[in-house]
Amino acid sequence: xxxxxxxxxxxxxxxxxxxxxxxxxxxxxxxxxxxxxxxxxxxxxxxxxxxxxxxxxxxxxxxxxxxxxxxxxxxxxxxxxxxxxxxxxxxxxxxxxxxxxxxxxxxxxxxxxxxxxxxxxxxxxxxxxxxxxxxxxxxxxxxxxxxxxxxxxxxxxxxxxxxxxxxxxxxxxxxxxxxxxxxxxxxxxxxxxxxxxxxxxxxxxxxxxxxxxxxxxxxxxxxxxxxxxxxxxxxxxxxxxxxxxxxxxxxxxxxxxxxxxxxxxxxxxxxxxxxxxxxxxxxxxxxxxxxxxxxxx
Numbered sequence: 485x486x487x488x489x490x491x492x493x494x495x496x497x498x499x500x501x502x503x504x505x506x507x508x509x510x511x512x513x514x515x516x517x518x519x520x521x522x523x524x525x526x527x528x529x530x531x532x533x534x535x536x537x538x539x540x541x542x543x544x545x546x547x548x549x550x551x552x553x554x555x556x557x558x559x560x561x562x563x564x565x566x567x568x569x570x571x572x573x574x575x576x577x578x579x580x581x582x583x584x585x586x587x588x589x590x591x592x593x594x595x596x597x598x599x600x601x602x603x604x605x606x607x608x609x610x611x612x613x614x615x616x617x618x619x620x621x622x623x624x625x626x627x628x629x630x631x632x633x634x635x636x637x638x639x640x641x642x643x644x645x646x647x648x649x650x651x652x653x654x655x656x657x658x659x660x661x662x663x664x665x666x667x668x669x670x671x672x673x674x675x676x677x678x679x680x681x682x683x684x685x686x687x688x689x690x691x692x693x694x695x696x697x698x699x700x701x702x703x704x705x706x707x708x709x710x711x712x713x714x715x716x717x718x719x720x721x722x723x724x725x726x727x728x729x730x731x732x733x734x735x736x737x738x739x740x741x742x743x744x745x746x747x748x749x750x751x752x753x754x755x756x757x758x759x760x761x762x763x764x765x766x767x768x769x770x771x772x773x774x775x776x777x778x779x780x781x
Contacts, residue, residue: 486669487585487615487646488558489687489709491701492524493517493694494531496736496743497545499751505541506751511552513695513748518556520698523705525553526690529562529587530624531736536754542574547581560690564589564619568604572611585615587648587690592625598633609641616643617690621650621673631656635663648673648690654680661685675701675727679720682708692735693727696742696777722775729771732764741765742772747780 495517498509514525527549528534528542537545546561553559561578563586565571575586588608590596596604609616618637622628628651637644649657650673661670661684670686672678675693678686682705694701700719708716730738734757741760743750745768753759760768769779 486687487560487617488524490523490705491521491688491694491698492526492560492671492690493522493698493701494526494529494690494692495549496695496740496750497528497532497534497537498749499754501751503752503754505537505545507548509748509750510545510548513750514549514552516748517694517698518553521702522557522694522698523688523702524558524560524690525549526560526587527562527583529619529690530589530621531692531695531739532562533736533754533757534562536757539570539574543577543581546578546583550582558584560585560587560617562587562589562619563608564591566591566594568607571604571608575608575612575614579612579614583614585617585645586612587617587619589619589621590625590627590629592627595625595627598630601627601629601633602636605637605644606641609643612643614643615645617646617648617669617671618644619648619650619673621648623650623652631660631663634660634668638664638668645669646671649681649686650674652677654684657681657686658684675730676720676724678704679708679713679716682716683713692730692739693723695739696730696746696772697723697726697775726771726775726777729764729768732767733760738764738768742768742777745769745772745779746777
């Protein structure tokens with residue numbers, strides 16, 4: 485049984501002007517997402533600035549998301565780390581908070597061998613009863629889950645059920661699906677290639693784009709899952725300029741700017757992230773308007 489199918493939003497963590505987490509705004513964002521049809525809330529992932537939250541904030545934001553969602557859609561918590569003990573601790577805290585699943589990024593900076601990845605994910609999985617989605621994003625971590633490793637973990641560890649594929653390498657994703665007999669839950673981690681990954685067996689996306697256009701991302705995924713591949717492809721292609729603008733600087737710099745341009749008031753970013761340059765912000769605003777999003781006056 486999959487944690488979810490369709491569009492999961494990699495939701496931002498809104499901040500007050502003093503840099504503290506804005507829990508009232510987080511509740512508003514979650515209500516907006518659910519109202520617009522988002523299929524899953526993915527809290528404190530990369531887009532949620534997990535790397536600059538303290539351990540206490542990390543757990544508090546997860547607990548707040550669970551409380552705000554009230555079981556209306558699944559909540560998946562980002563709990564990966566470059567320290568296995570920390571990842572285990574965060575995973576156990578998230579389980580205690582009542583999440584429906586975990587998203588565990590590979591170790592970053594210190595990286596790991598493929599054997600190290602097997603040990604890392606196995607130790608996390610053995611510490612909880614929750615289903616786990618592996619998160620493969622070597623562009624950020626410098627660490628790549630090879631298809632053979634993903635297949636070994638899926639075969640040998642019962643509660644490892646999926647992978648968020650953000651390598652941009654469709655051939656690698658296809659081999660992963662081949663080695664798991666198409667049974668591994670594959671989620672796109674790249675907004676620009678959701679439909680291509682669904683064509684090889686993917687069941688949805690964990691999306692940055694969903695922060696600003698949740699209904700469209702949900703509808704695109706559902707169109708594909710319901711057999712209307714043409715409509716899904718058209719929606720995917722229409723969004724390409726917007727997606728390009730959303731990744732013109734390091735995520736989540738542009739998506740937080742986009743939400744603020746829409747009047748959502750999600751606040752600032754934590755250092756070392758900085759505000760978007762004026763030139764790129766202007767291009768983002770133009771791409772948003774061309775896509776059909778309404779900007780605040």
